[in-house]
Amino acid sequence: MKNVNEARRDEHFAEQISTAIWHEKPSDDNPFISRESRCHGYEHLALMQQKSFAEVIFLLFRAELPTQDEHTLFNELLIALIHPGPRHNATRAAMNAAVSKTHSSHILPLALQVLGGQWQGSEEVFLAAKFLLKSQGQAPEDFTIDTPAELTTDNTKPELQLAPGFGSLYGTRDTYTHQLADRLLALPQAGKTLQWGQQLITAQANERIGWRISGLTAACLIDLGFSPYQAELIFQIASAPGIAAQAAEKADQPITAMPFLNDKDYAIKT
Amino acid sequence: MPSKPELHFAEWLARRTQITSHKGGWRIGDAVYNQGLSLLDDVVGSWSWVELLLFNLTGRRPAPALLKWVEWSFICVSWPDARIWCNQVAALGASSQASGVASTSAGILAAESKLYGPGVLPSCYTLLSQLVAQSRSGESIADMVASKQKLPGFTRPIALGDERVKAMQAASLELGFKPGEFERTAIAISDYISDSTGESLNFGGYIVAFLADQGFSCREITELYTYSIAVGALTCYTDVRNDIPGGFLPLRCEDIRYEGPADRELPKSQ
Numbered sequence: 434m435k436n437v438n439e440a441r442r443d444e445h446f447a448e449q450i451s452t453a454i455w456h457e458k459p460s461d462d463n464p465f466i467s468r469e470s471r472c473h474g475y476e477h478l479a480l481m482q483q484k485s486f487a488e489v490i491f492l493l494f495r496a497e498l499p500t501q502d503e504h505t506l507f508n509e510l511l512i513a514l515i516h517p518g519p520r521h522n523a524t525r526a527a528m529n530a531a532v533s534k535t536h537s538s539h540i541l542p543l544a545l546q547v548l549g550g551q552w553q554g555s556e557e558v559f560l561a562a563k564f565l566l567k568s569q570g571q572a573p574e575d576f577t578i579d580t581p582a583e584l585t586t587d588n589t590k591p592e593l594q595l596a597p598g599f600g601s602l603y604g605t606r607d608t609y610t611h612q613l614a615d616r617l618l619a620l621p622q623a624g625k626t627l628q629w630g631q632q633l634i635t636a637q638a639n640e641r642i643g644w645r646i647s648g649l650t651a652a653c654l655i656d657l658g659f660s661p662y663q664a665e666l667i668f669q670i671a672s673a674p675g676i677a678a679q680a681a682e683k684a685d686q687p688i689t690a691m692p693f694l695n696d697k698d699y700a701i702k703t
Numbered sequence: 704m705p706s707k708p709e710l711h712f713a714e715w716l717a718r719r720t721q722i723t724s725h726k727g728g729w730r731i732g733d734a735v736y737n738q739g740l741s742l743l744d745d746v747v748g749s750w751s752w753v754e755l756l757l758f759n760l761t762g763r764r765p766a767p768a769l770l771k772w773v774e775w776s777f778i779c780v781s782w783p784d785a786r787i788w789c790n791q792v793a794a795l796g797a798s799s800q801a802s803g804v805a806s807t808s809a810g811i812l813a814a815e816s817k818l819y820g821p822g823v824l825p826s827c828y829t830l831l832s833q834l835v836a837q838s839r840s841g842e843s844i845a846d847m848v849a850s851k852q853k854l855p856g857f858t859r860p861i862a863l864g865d866e867r868v869k870a871m872q873a874a875s876l877e878l879g880f881k882p883g884e885f886e887r888t889a890i891a892i893s894d895y896i897s898d899s900t901g902e903s904l905n906f907g908g909y910i911v912a913f914l915a916d917q918g919f920s921c922r923e924i925t926e927l928y929t930y931s932i933a934v935g936a937l938t939c940y941t942d943v944r945n946d947i948p949g950g951f952l953p954l955r956c957e958d959i960r961y962e963g964p965a966d967r968e969l970p971k972s973q
Contacts (some may be wrong), residue, residue, distance in 0.1 A: 434868070434890045437865075452962065473963050476966075591714040634774045668967050694720070701724050702724045
């Protein structure tokens with residue numbers, strides 16, 4: 434192989450970090466202490482007194498406060514996502530760690546790593562958002578069970594997937610997510626992405642295909658102006674409270690408070 | 704196609720209370736079985752940790768030369784330099800007085816990147832597989848390069864050239880390995896582009912080429928390097944952990960350049 438000597442590229446790296454989100458103004462007697470903090474120009478203390486948590490999260494990511502309709506949709510979505518449920522793998526990871534006395538500071542990080550997957554997780558939200566942005570200009574009828582590139586049609590597989598965020602859950606339509614979707618679709622701010630997702634499902638002949646929570650999250654957040662990257666992060670933030678509460682409930686319980694299978698239920702096939 | 708709803712979730716019902724492992728498990732009072740071996744009787748005292756890692760990932764016990772090659776390749780990515788992004792994450796953890804586990808695992812997560820670290824290996828594998836197929840069909844090197852928009856495995860951040868490739872090529876020779884089809888193709892591409900762009904085969908591209916020639920799949924290669932940066936990250940953690948809290952690259956308020964909106968009042972009617 435021809436020799437290429439190692440040499441630093443002539444790249445210009447920033448000499449300091451820049452941000453348009455948060456402005457800390459130094460105190461007079463210590464340059465490391467802030468005397469005033471502002472979020473996209475609004476004073477932090479004023480936000481504390483006058484705005485909700487949801488409004489300030491929206492401001493952080495979108496650079497402007499939400500309108501009333503945007504606030505309603507965003508706030509209801511955050512509550513829709515507030516608990517993945519005690520059966521979700523991420524919640525169970527948190528409970529398993531808590532009951533086995535894992536350091537408390539590790540609980541949310543480890544659970545959110547589990548939540549980061551492509552099945553019922555934040556990466557599925559990212560992929561669903563990308564799919565929706567790419568596809569919502571097309572007729573929903575174009576995405577059918579016969580679309581081979583987008584759909585698993587193998588009947589030996591118990592799960593159906595039309596596209597990221599759209600398919601079955603444990604073999605059938607996730608009717609609870611559909612209840613959440615019905616509520617969100619009824620809000621004034623429900624936009625063209627949510628409507629398109631609903632039309633996509635309606636266009637399917639297979640009743641096992643429906644909204645997954647990831648697809649619903651992605652559609653709402655695109656309608657609210659979030660990018661796929663931001664949508665994935667919002668999903669993680671919104672899901673954290675329920676996971677954390679479940680872990681805290683288990684933290685003081687004995688290690689026997691969670692199942693540990695007997696040998697007869699642990700088959701070794703090597 | 705199944706029509707009754709219960710057929711759609713029968714697969715999950717069968718799995719509710721049992722684990723089936725194809726790797727092994729603990730039979731209390733008997734042994735810890737690991738792919739047919741007793742971990743404590745057959746492995747402890749004779750195998751190295753990396754040997755067990757390779758065996759469990761691939762199901763194959765590595766030849767001594769391959770084992771040494773893998774261990775040396777891990778050393779190549781164990782840099783005690785806290786400017787490297789994943790290592791800086793670990794150092795920041797230390798500066799926040801987070802634990803070594805938290806800081807190192809944060810560094811490992813950071814290294815699953817699209818620009819460097821184990822996160823680039825799948826795209827390197829995909830590209831090299833395509834190039835090998837094109838080479839087999841008689842395409843010229845120029846046509847192969849022209850057909851690609853990106854060449855993962857042939858560039859790296861910060862520097863041109865990659866001394867680790869030279870070090871591992873020398874080690875490979877010493878261990879008795881000869882370049883296979885993937886490595887020969889990678890070298891041919893490297894030689895071609897180094898003349899025109901100054902870029903060359905980087906370490907990720909090299910290890911993928913070498914291990915593909917040894918029969919490793921994309922998934923096996925990627926999983927093998929899961930912990931690969933851990934030594935560097937943990938070393939950077941230990942470098943900082945006894946320093947003063949917050950003492951790693953501390954920033955004054957004014958060290959962050961604010962580029963957002965000017966100070967503004969909250970709207971009255973929101």
